[in-house]
């Protein structure tokens with residue numbers, strides 16, 4: 426079948442399949458401070474790494490101008506903690522629409538851990554976290570140029586935290602970290618098995 430994203434048959438496809446098609450997506454658990462010092466934490470699965478070292482760049486995108494975007498705009502820094510299977514329920518709790526000034530950390534029973542190079546903390550207990558400085562916020566628009574109230578945030582990773590329990594033979598082992606990914610609908614995935622393929626010479 427084919428369908429148009431703006432006019433799908435809701436009898437055939439009662440729930441939008443697109444986020445299950447472009448999946449699994451990593452979850453950036455974004456933490457940022459406002460200019461007034463309010464602390465925010467919320468999960469973003471429109472999140473990815475766009476560039477590798479020496480200039481690693483991450484992206485996340487907000488549907489509507491949510492606190493994560495406005496806080497990052499105000500103070501220019503954020504952290505992306507990676508969430509594990511053990512912390513999945515707490516991660517979900519931090520997506521609650523709390524009033525500005527009420528911290529999702531306390532709401533979800535989470536603690537902060539200090540960052541090294543930026544002011545916003547990371548989530549204590551998360552298997553890995555990226556400390557980022559803001560590069561740009563872009564308001565997205567559609568094919569006609571109409572603004573669509575989506576905001577794409579790019580940040581440069583200036584420091585990386587890895588919990589040593591996730592290091593196996595000098596590698597970050599995601600089966601040890603049990604990082605989770607978003608799969609559309611209410612579904613998530615955790616990676617239990619990896620396989621390797623060597624790239625062609627020169628690749």
Ligand SMILES: Cc1cc2nc3c(=O)[nH]c(=O)nc-3n(C[C@H](O)[C@H](O)[C@H](O)COP(=O)(O)O)c2cc1C
Pocket residue numbers: 452465466467468469470471472486487488489491492493494516517519520521522523607
């Ligand atoms: C797993 C998961 C992934 C999410 N991904 C996004 C996303 O990529 N973009 C977005 O705008 N909202 C996303 N949300 C919803 C936000 O986390 C939610 O709206 C949150 O309250 C935003 O908080 P903030 O206003 O404090 O930034 C996601 C929620 C969950 C549970």
